Each structure stands twice: as structure tokens, then as C-alpha cells.
């Protein structure tokens with residue numbers, strides 16, 4: 126049998142990955158998983174410290190979700206939502222409406238976080254066009270600097286991370302960008318442009334891909350008020366923050382905000398299968414009603430939109446939230462994570478720790494990209510039994526909500542040890558930048574980004 130590593134290096138192309146670097150290293154092959162552990166082909170266990178890209182909620186091989194997927198397989202794996210319906214999709218829609226902020230009564234399925242935001246953008250745009258008159262001028266969007274909403278071109282157009290997005294600028298539509306957390310900037314942007322703005326799109330409370338950047342309390346509430354004042358839609362992209370990540374089912378709840386569009390993905394199926402949903406209001410839905418020849422139909426849909434298997438997993442995910450009191454049991458773990466991170470923030474190698482709920486970013490400061498410090502930290506963590514991911518030189522911690530307190534402690538301990546080890550390897554034993562005597566700092570071989 127050919128080795129996975131050989132096949133991988135010969136034929137695969139990995140996401141968000143410089144393949145030259147990738148092919149210099151032996152890939153880690155995950156073969157199976159149990160609870161919050163990933164297990165490699167040699168049987169070594171690793172704590173899944175990033176919830177398999179921020180989506181796993183109740184752990185892997187969860188009996189309730191496994192059984193629901195098996196049961197659905199016994200009926201049908203896939204049939205289309207174009208012209209047909211099925212029980213899992215319909216029941217899930219009703220359950221999502223039940224738990225979503227008030228007023229969100231319609232569910233449009235797709236298959237990734239990117240498509241969930243793409244759908245919201247297109248619906249908002251089309252809604253205003255169909256209103257006609259002055260409203261038809263509402264064709265642009267306001268988004269946040271350093272925002273991330275996915276990798277399809279609409280989502281990239283409202284994204285704000287230059288490293289990911291700048292290369293595509295000739296392909297993108299314009300969006301007005303404002304700094305996250307500064308409501309007065311948004312106020313000015315809307316005072317100036319509101320008549321041409323279809324919607325404001327935000328990641329509520331926390332900008333994940335920006336490096337876990339947290340907005341000040343009251344900001345989201347203010348964004349909602351400003352949108353109301355100008356009759357502009359608010360799109361809350363809860364692809365990352367949804368399903369308990371920030372401590373409540375949805376981040377919006379913490380500021381008692383109900384958006385006009387709520388984008389869900391990742392944790393929707395407990396992290397099992399690709400499924401996304403864009404929830405919206407009756408007002409938006411009604412704006413698309415009319416005779417076929419009126420041209421008000423929303424012409425958007427993917428082959429696997431509302432896949433029965435994925436919907437079955439999503440229903441079981443919601444059941445698990447109930448039967449296991451996931452959100453209640455999460456609260457003491459959030460407090461523990463906060464305490465553990467306070468200790469980590471005191472490390473001289475760490476410049477800042479940011480986070481909310483079960484989303485944390487450990488910022489190691491600026492280092493020359495060639496050092497690949499974040500990457501070195503995750504390799505060290507792997508040797509010690511944890512999988513974590515860097516965003517540049519920010520180490521992201523986002524364990525499944527079901528992680529035990531003991532494993533949470535071990536995860537943070539591993540990360541702390543890995544940071545020390547990576548600094549020592551990169552800069553020698555005297556690695557702690559802030560601990561160095563002031564006059565010597567510039568003489569030391571510490572590399573910082575220009």
C-alpha cells in the first residue's frame with residue numbers, strides 16, 4: 126500500500142498552505158478520533174485544541190450524532206432541496222428558528238460558512254433592488270477591517286485581511302470598511318453613505334480570523350441601533366461564534382441583538398458534516414414573493430444544500446446541547462480557561478492574550494515571517510500531544526465545548542511549554558523579549574517584522 130505521506134506530497138494541495146513548506150515536513154496523518162482526542166496512524170493521541178477548525182462542539186464520535194447519521198443513512202444519504210423537501214431539513218429549520226434571536230423565521234441552507242455569508246449578501250442586495258425606486262441604489266456594503274467571512278468572492282469582497290484578500294482586489298466589489306469596535310466610524314460611514322448601503326456585515330463580539338480580536342461591550346448593540354436608524358440591514362456572521370463558542374448559543378444574545386441575517390456554519394452539525402444556514406426575517410422573505418415572471422426568485426442553491434445526512438447531524442447536535450446541558454456545563458470551564466490564560470499572559474514571551482468564552486488567541490508579538498514562530502509552536506505542541514493552529518504569530522485555542530477540565534489544563538500547559546520551546550529554538554535560551562534588560566534589547570538576535 127502506498128504511504129499516505131507520499132500520496133499526499135505527490136497529489137494533494139492543502140488549504141491556506143504554502144506547499145513548498147508543507148512538502149518539507151512529514152505530514153501528520155489523523156486516522157480516527159475519540160471524544161476530544163485525535164488519534165494518528167501510529168496510535169498517538171492529541172487533544173483537538175482547535176475543534177478541527179473551530180467546528181467540533183461535543184467531541185468526536187459522539188454517540189447521539191453518530192446514531193443520527195447512521196439512522197439517516199438507513200433512509201437516504203442525499204436528495205435535493207430543489208423541488209423536493211425532507212423531514213430533517215424541515216425540522217431543523219423549525220428548531221433553528223426556535224433558538225435564534227427573535228424575528229428570524231426563515232432558513233436558507235447552503236454548505237459552508239462562505240456560502241452562508243454569500244447568501245446573506247446576495248439576498249440583501251436583491252431585496253433592495255426589488256423594492257425599486259430610491260431603494261434600488263442600495264448596492265454596497267459596510268464591513269469591518271480585519272473581518273473574515275469566507276473565501277468565495279462575495280465573502281472576500283467584504284473581508285478585510287490583506288494577507289488573504291488583497292491579491293483578488295481586481296475581482297472584488299467595493300465595500301466601505303470601518304474599524305471594528307469604533308461605533309463612531311460606522312456612524313460617520315452610514316451618515317455619509319447609507320442611501321447606497323444594503324447591509325452592514327460583522328462578526329459579532331469576536332473577529333476570529335483577525336487573530337481573535339474582541340469588540341468592546343455595547344458595540345454590537347450600537348451597530349444594531351445605527352442600522353435601524355438608517356434602515357440598513359445587519360448581517361451577523363456567526364459561523365465561528367455560533368453554537369456556544371462565546372458562552373451563549375449565539376454571540377448576538379449577549380447584547381440582545383437580533384440581526385436581519387444570521388449566518389451559521391461550522392458548529393451547526395456539531396462539526397460533523399458540511400452544512401450552513403442563513404436565517405432571515407419575514408420582511409426579507411416577503412420581498413422575494415411574486416409571480417415567476419416578476420423575477421423575484423432567489424436564484425441560488427448548491428447541490429448539497431440542506432443535505433439530509435448533515436441535517437440529521439445538526440438535529441442531533443441541538444439534542445446534545447439540551448440533554449447534556451452543554452451551555453450550563455461550559456460556564457465553569459470558561460472561568461477556568463480565563464484563569465489559565467491569565468497565567469499564560471504573564472509569560473514574557475506572550476505579548477497579549479485575547480478571547481471570549483471558548484475562543485482564545487495568544488499573541489506572541491511580531492516576528493520575522495521567516496522564523497514561522499507560530500508554526501514552530503504548533504509543531505512543539507504536537508510533540509507534546511495537542512493540535513493547535515496559528516494565525517500568523519497568534520496561537521489560537523478553541524477546544525470543543527465538551528473538553529474536560531483536566532484536558533483543558535493540560536492543553537494550556539502544553540501550549541505554554543511549546544511557546545517556551547519555540548522561542549528557545551528560534552532565539553536561543555534568552556528568548557523572553559520583555560524580560561531582557563532595556564539597553565541590550567536591540568543588540569539581541571530577535572527578529573521583528575519590518
Ligand SMILES: Cc1ncc(COP(=O)(O)O)c(C=O)c1O
Nearest residue numbers: 237238239273274275333364365
Ligand atoms: C466568521 C467566519 N465566517 C465565515 C467563515 C467561512 O466558513 P467556511 O470555511 O466554512 O467557508 C469562517 C471560517 O473560518 C469564519 O470564521
